[in-house]
Amino acid sequence: MLTAPPLVDIQDLKVTFTGGPKPICAVNGVDLALERGETLAILGESGSGKSVTLRALLRLNPEKRTKVDGRIAVGGEDVLALKPRELQAFRGRTVSMIFQEPALALDPVYTLGHQIAETIVKHNGGSYADAKAKALDLFERVRIPSPERRLENYPHEMSGGMRQRAMIALALACNPKVLLADEPTTALDATVQIQILLLIRELQREFGIAVIFVTHDIGVAVEVADRVAVMYGGRIVETGPIRDIIRRPRHPYTIGLLKSRAHDAMAKGTRLDAIPGSPPDLANLPPGCSFAPRCKLGTPACTEAVPEPVAVGEGHEARCFRTDQTAAA
């Protein structure tokens, strides 16, 4: 098939926070590949390492207190080797990011128009007036009503949904190749969530950018993603096309996650099938599979070594020793 390297290529990424009394292994060997125009959802609960992986792509984790190993390449550029100036040019132009809480991620004392124009001038040069015109165009594309007036607004003067649209406009300002979205709909109302998701999907097609979408909500992943990577304890435990993962999950954690969802057809009185136990302590990871202590199918072997990814279908892999048992489930 294709011989060209993927647009985003993460190999054996390890991120350790060294600031505290004990090192915290937030990401423990993540391999990810993303093609041009593809949308990948990273699914996982809090502390699974999904946001840290995303931030590592832009080197946003505090450098002094973080140890990053492995390889991150975007469009052939080695991200971890970039010098400060190259990193600045890379951020926002090659890869840009939408944050979870637009109310906090936008500077409160500058107008939205200024914040977008500032980014455009920084990356593309040119005059501030031209950048303002481009910002207006972006506001129209993310469908903000009365964009001329909104450009002069401060973040606190807009609603949550409008702020997130502005954030998306900001992220798209310099035509990035990759858009990172860190739970962009979590802080929004349910109705607004759908609008934002549809907007991101639409813009993704229009601009032809690749999107990595971090979420803890399977519903959101189904809505936007081509492919899903399920993270647990700083590792990707299962990855595959969204349909396969939903219909034939093979990792016990993914199976548990899908079962613990409240289906709309769920009968009144039935108990929600929750995963017992709690997520692993990242400062003190078990030597084997980090899900083993909570796993119904766990065997002694599971606690001894970390399972390697096992191919269970076309582009579908699960890190589990017991995939033979999960096929029937």
Add this chain to the structure above:
Amino acid sequence: MLVYLGKRLVYTIPIVIGVSIVCFMLVHIAPGDPLVSVLPPDASEQLKIQMMAAYGFDRPYYEQFFKWCLRAIQGDLGTSIATGRSVTGEVLNAVRNTLLLAVVATFIGFFFGLLFGFVAGYFRNSAIDKIASILSVIGVSVPHYWLGMVLVIVFAAQLNWLPPTGAGPGGSSEWRPDWAHIRHLILPAVTMSVIPMGIVARTIRALVADILSQDFVPALRAKGLSELGIFGHVVKNAAPTALAVMGLQLGYLLGGSILIETVFSWPGTGFLLNAAIFQRDLPLLQGTILVLALFFVMLNLIVDVVQTAIDPRIQRS
């Protein structure tokens, strides 16, 4: 903005009226006889009454107050009992000297305060931060009159580098921009700058550390801004609070420091106030307090307006 400015100006009117009432009453409530300094101890009862009438002290308070206000509006604050000179002239002269000292002290204090504050906030928990923090704590806690005396002992008495007291050679209170006058300014200005330096440094450090921990900072980094560009954002975010604190400090400095001006015999408002209190010079005391109070009102007004202009989150209505 203009409407806001107008409204804000109107709001100061009741404050000014209140301030003048308090100024006037405060002095009258205080015990002691205002004529004690001009009358000989063995003055006759008749002479006393005559003098009271001459200064208007025999009239009811409200009448004295209205007369005083009426003249104050015209720029006449009465005559000093002790010196017989016009209070307005005395106060203006003192204000000029205090302003000079305050402005120089402000520059020194704010410059180092901002410098230490930003550095400490940016490099939190580093050695630089600790040194800056220690310096600012010392700055706020050391009694400045004591520091003034120590500086006089070291730089004037021991090293003989700088003059110990006064505003100019030969006790002149007229400022001239020459080296002889600047030499007199250095010690009191440095002494005076220490407290605002400490307060500004501590405020800025806390502010900067808080701003840097906010989510929009990684977001700015994520869009490719340089550290200098991010610094610009930090400064603008810190500005409203920093300005409020600095305005307040400037107010304190403009009010003059009785202690510092006394230590250095600096002919400013503090010095004047001190003299007025000890001589029971009521007109002078009232006039000085009024002018200082009005200073504060004006300064608060300016700070409010500037803050509103910078920070969009403050409602202008």
